[in-house]
Amino acid sequence: MAVSAGPAPASRDPQQPVGIDALLERVRAGYERIEPQEAHEAARAGDALLVDIRYAALRERDGLIPGALVVERNELEWRLDPQGSHRLPEATSHALRIVVICNEGYASSLAAQSLHQLGLHRATDLVGGFQAWRGAGLPVA
Template sequence: MGQQRQKSNIEAYLETKRKLLSARPTPHDALARSTEQGVYLIDIRPTSNRKEEGLIPGAIVIDRNVLEWRLDRTSPWSILEAREPSFTPILFCNEGYASSLAAQTLVEIGVERATDVDGGFRKWKDDGLPVVGEDSL
């Protein structure tokens, strides 16, 4: 019998933080929810990934290093959407790891409905959901 690999510290941390998030939608669920009032898809991937792999139409692009300042409704640097009473950001990164940690940070600063796409952009694209390709960027 093979020995089960012990989780790394970051895997254990990520698992703990994900338990504190509201349900993580699948890409299909995120797309469906994005039509609801106050729900926004937020792309936190690096510029290089967006250029190479494309964009999700209608997603708001916010660099990870300024995310909290843009999505905290009490911040003078917040985007207008963050000030809506029903604001529900659904974040995505490449594969759904960094976005989980980012969503949990948002929850900790008061963005209670923040969550992220299970599987991230790459799962979205693999599922055949809409992507604007690099040739049109």
């Protein structure tokens, strides 16, 4: 089941710095996050593209989600922009449902928001990241 981040926070003074917790809250209010089991089912049904943005050391240590596309975080926007000259073959449309997966579900929220800015409005991220996926007993290679 998708998790809604709740209502958008009240407007703030643009001159005041925003802490990371407030930024995450604001970003997550813009879309529904997805739980591991729902992401697994959507990927198996061909309704979502799982994208693992964890760095190599974490993938080597903890393993990979079978079928997930590995895209380093610093290449994400270039690889998934359907209009981009460096896009991957899987980046077929702005209507593509992308589930971004980091280690614990924090960096992936910021990455999903960045994809929204590129027009990938169905992009979301995995609540709890790879660790929640593994903790739910879902497949890991």
